[in-house]
Amino acid sequence: MDHNVRLALLVVLLFVYLFICAGMFHALEPWADAWWLGANNYTEATREFYRNYTGNKNATDDFPFVPRSFFESFFYMTSVFTTIGYGHITPITTFAKVFTAVSANFGIPLLIYILAIFGSKVSDLVLAGEDRFLRRVPGPYGRRTVTVMLVELFGLFFILMIPGAIFAELEDWSFGDGTWYAFVSVTTIGFGDLVSGQRYAGVEADPNLPAFNFYILCKVCYLLVGMTWVATMWYLVADVLPPVRPEGQQVQKEEE
């Protein structure tokens, strides 16, 4: 099969798998932690729902939960498969935890495999550019250092600062916070000190608004692009590092 067709099918598979897992997770735990949302309008009905659902009889104002929209569950599954794990949504019931672990078992490798392909394609482009424009930089290590620094600088603007400015605008954050959120996200650290979309979710706006759902889909695509940038740098650096396996000890490919 053509390599690009296969890649396109893999991306479709990733999104289908994301949607299915998000739907199943949403069926398991269709609530949100109102503490994260800054909510103060959770009702006794919500608490009753939570108590019945989890068997946790201690649901009080200290454990307030509000219903969550499907696309918030979609963003949760994205945070699992990318291993970002913001932590603004985490499974509470054992069943949802087991479901998360099992779906991650396939979701994480699928996403990383796709990112590895993306990264290799972009790094091929970068290396073609290096061949063409950096011929005069002496030595392969010097040349590659310049290349990596240029790619870092490119990403600093187009992956961190410009999206950071957009996040700042949409989330009412400072520019620094938006850039920090972009950095923490695309490196998959995902502290959760800032999580986008929270001010729109649950309380301040109807989470079923098409614009809110579109925002989440855009963020998922942004994360894939940003992580591709990181993967590209990994290729560029690994390419000049000593190989992980010493010479002559490569795993033999299976022959049948």
Place this chain on the structure above:
Amino acid sequence: MDHNVRLALLVVLLFVYLFICAGMFHALEPWADAWWLGANNYTEATREFYRNYTGNKNATDDFPFVPRSFFESFFYMTSVFTTIGYGHITPITTFAKVFTAVSANFGIPLLIYILAIFGSKVSDLVLAGEDRFLRRVPGPYGRRTVTVMLVELFGLFFILMIPGAIFAELEDWSFGDGTWYAFVSVTTIGFGDLVSGQRYAGVEADPNLPAFNFYILCKVCYLLVGMTWVATMWYLVADVLPPVRPEGQQVQKEEE
């Protein structure tokens, strides 16, 4: 240089770099968010310190901070370099954020490179075992599926459940929560819904206790072992997947 000597030096370099970065981060932000610690004994002096340090004049009971021990900063840097990012400690000042980003720029690749070597060595052992014991399983894909499932099962017990039981004992969690914490940690998702050591930190015990610091060092080693398990599975799976780069499009190695 001998491959194993180089690996040993890289591990030493990682720990030296971790210690240096932890020391610098600790100098920048030597406090802990008491909300996470469940603290209620922060003083006006602590708040005054925080106000003076950050310029945030709004430090009230809603933003309580208590001093943090060096090894908690060490665990923070580990959470950055592993990209786990529990989020129980996050930088507050812009300078600490920039420092985190710059140190991660070298720390993450260093740690991943070491894990890649670990993973390749362990996967070589596993493949030797596969060659020896799974000869009778028909077909390379069937054989590799059995191998991966055995490695998963091995890790389920020795990386997730047994350490999970130890975490449960030390942290006063349920066994399920301990296992969940182990899973969330070694996959580098790091939700932060559970973070080990919190009950010992800051308030309930003196964080400068040798036992507490030893616990943190053990956890860092555990994380490296656990992530090696994940890296091993990645090698075993990637080995039978179609190559990321199509044939004949490999990056040309630099020649000088």
